[in-house]
Amino acid sequence: xxxxxxxxxxxxxxxxxxxxxxxxxxxxxxxxxxxxxxxxxxxxxxxxxxxxxxxxxxxxxxxxxxxxxxxxxxxxxxxxxxxxxxxxxxxxxxxxxxxxxxxxxxxxxxxxxxxxxxxxxxxxxxxxxxxxxxxxxxxxxxxxxxxxxxxxxxxxxxxxxxxxxxxxxxxxxxxxxxxxxxxxxxxxxxxxxxxxxxxxxxxxxxxxxxxxxxxxxxxxxxxxxxxxxxxxx
Amino acid sequence: xxxxxxxxxxxxxxxxxxxxxxxxxxxxxxxxxxxxxxxxxxxxxxxxxxxxxxxxxxxxxxxxxxxxxxxxxxxxxxxxxxxxxxxxxxxxxxxxxxxxxxxxxxxxxxxxxxxxxxxxxxxxxxxxxxxxxxxxxxxxxxxxxxxxxxxxxxxxxxxxxxxxxxxxxxxxxxxxxxxxxxxxxxxxxxxxxxxxxxxxxxxxxxxxxxxxxxxxxxxxxxxxxx
Numbered sequence: 001x002x003x004x005x006x007x008x009x010x011x012x013x014x015x016x017x018x019x020x021x022x023x024x025x026x027x028x029x030x031x032x033x034x035x036x037x038x039x040x041x042x043x044x045x046x047x048x049x050x051x052x053x054x055x056x057x058x059x060x061x062x063x064x065x066x067x068x069x070x071x072x073x074x075x076x077x078x079x080x081x082x083x084x085x086x087x088x089x090x091x092x093x094x095x096x097x098x099x100x101x102x103x104x105x106x107x108x109x110x111x112x113x114x115x116x117x118x119x120x121x122x123x124x125x126x127x128x129x130x131x132x133x134x135x136x137x138x139x140x141x142x143x144x145x146x147x148x149x150x151x152x153x154x155x156x157x158x159x160x161x162x163x164x165x166x167x168x169x170x171x172x173x174x175x176x177x178x179x180x181x182x183x184x185x186x187x188x189x190x191x192x193x194x195x196x197x198x199x200x201x202x203x204x205x206x207x208x209x210x211x212x213x214x215x216x217x218x219x220x221x222x223x224x225x226x227x228x229x230x231x232x233x
Numbered sequence: 234x235x236x237x238x239x240x241x242x243x244x245x246x247x248x249x250x251x252x253x254x255x256x257x258x259x260x261x262x263x264x265x266x267x268x269x270x271x272x273x274x275x276x277x278x279x280x281x282x283x284x285x286x287x288x289x290x291x292x293x294x295x296x297x298x299x300x301x302x303x304x305x306x307x308x309x310x311x312x313x314x315x316x317x318x319x320x321x322x323x324x325x326x327x328x329x330x331x332x333x334x335x336x337x338x339x340x341x342x343x344x345x346x347x348x349x350x351x352x353x354x355x356x357x358x359x360x361x362x363x364x365x366x367x368x369x370x371x372x373x374x375x376x377x378x379x380x381x382x383x384x385x386x387x388x389x390x391x392x393x394x395x396x397x398x399x400x401x402x403x404x405x406x407x408x409x410x411x412x413x414x415x416x417x418x419x420x421x422x423x424x425x426x427x428x429x430x431x432x433x434x435x436x437x438x439x440x441x442x443x444x445x446x447x448x449x450x451x452x453x454x455x456x457x458x459x
Binding site: 006011 | 278281282283284285302303304306307309311313314315317318319321322326330331333334335336372
């Protein structure tokens with residue numbers, strides 16, 4: 001797994017994806033946050049964290065789309081399957097290398113809380129919990145996008161389907177759904193959506209059920225990706 | 234030993250491999266001959282465990298590709314059809330990756346063996362087709378495999394490069410099983426000891442290569458037109 005992880009990291013940083021996508025992610029999220037400061041005249045990290053899932057909706061499919069779709073297109077998946085690598089090692093190697101790119105994007109936004117810590121009163125442990133939630137959310141979105149990438153040989157299709165799936169996951173658990181779906185039903189279905197579980201983290205709270213939710217979500221889609229490779233059709 | 238017993242594989246309604254059986258022993262160089270779409274690539278993928286057979290049994294050095302794909306990958310070097318590679322990597326990076334995965338050392342020695350020592354720091358995308366083919370062969374050779382499964386190893390190369398790759402295959406054949414697929418008849422005459430002809434997914438000839446020059450062509454035509 002380590003060798004595939006290293007090769008994948010080299011591949012990511014041999015192309016624009018490794019540099020441009022994390023940089024754009026950081027630029028967009030910081031810009032949207034700063035806009036609030038200048039327009040409203042105040043800031044809250046809850047607002048900052050609440051825009052991250054929507055930026056992830058584009059950013060994560062852009063990173064994950066190549067993972068398997070490109071291997072299928074170039075037939076290099078055949079090379080990987082002819083090597084002494086178990087399917088789970090291939091999936092984990094791909095996952096952790098893409099996750100590294102996601103984490104780099106998230107880390108690039110760190111100067112923001114650090115600057116605000118010096119300029120205003122920011123309670124850093126609360127922000128750290130928020131960032132922890134961002135990383136968990138990123139891992140779960142990434143595993144879903146990797147699974148979709150394993151189902152096709154078209155990067156564009158993988159990107160669009162992943163972005164669309166994440167869009168529905170976000171919309172169905174947002175305020176928009178609250179206005180369409182009766183509240184009695186919403187309280188039940190909310191539990192299956194990532195935003196519901198991300199919410200406590202944005203407020204600085206570590207919720208054990210939400211932590212388990214993100215881990216299960218990530219593992220489920222990684223497992224489905226392994227099954228997809230094991231089909232060998 | 235590589236052994237296929239009544240193996241079949243279909244894609245939808247198309248039967249790509251139909252009731253195929255053969256045994257290949259240590260030291261044999263087998264030319265796997267057939268027209269395009271005959272089932273050569275599917276058979277090779279079945280041997281490597283990249284595809285699952287619908288019916289039949291395959292044993293590769295005692296391992297079943299269905300269950301033990303990784304054990305087979307440790308013992309068999311594979312050059313897939315059209316030699317897929319990672320163009321963004323340098324030759325050195327790619328061979329190091331293969332060495333790490335196969336827990337083998339000495340990619341420099343293998344690079345020298347296939348004539349790649351001058352190209353180690355070049356990106357794969359900048360190599361000529363012939364050198365790319367050598368990269369694929371070098372990757373298949375990592376870990377000193379007991380068998381090599383080469384799917385059209387000279388496809389798309391100019392005659393001089395083809396000759397070099399053929400010489401390389403003969404040189405590599407010592408104490409190894411080598412199966413190479415091709416639709417170039419002269420290649421089989423130059424390299425193989427045994428000939429398996431496949432057509433429409435079925436084995437239509439399996440035997441020693443005829444000694445007389447030019448006989449392979451008539452044998453092939455007869456077998457395919459049957």
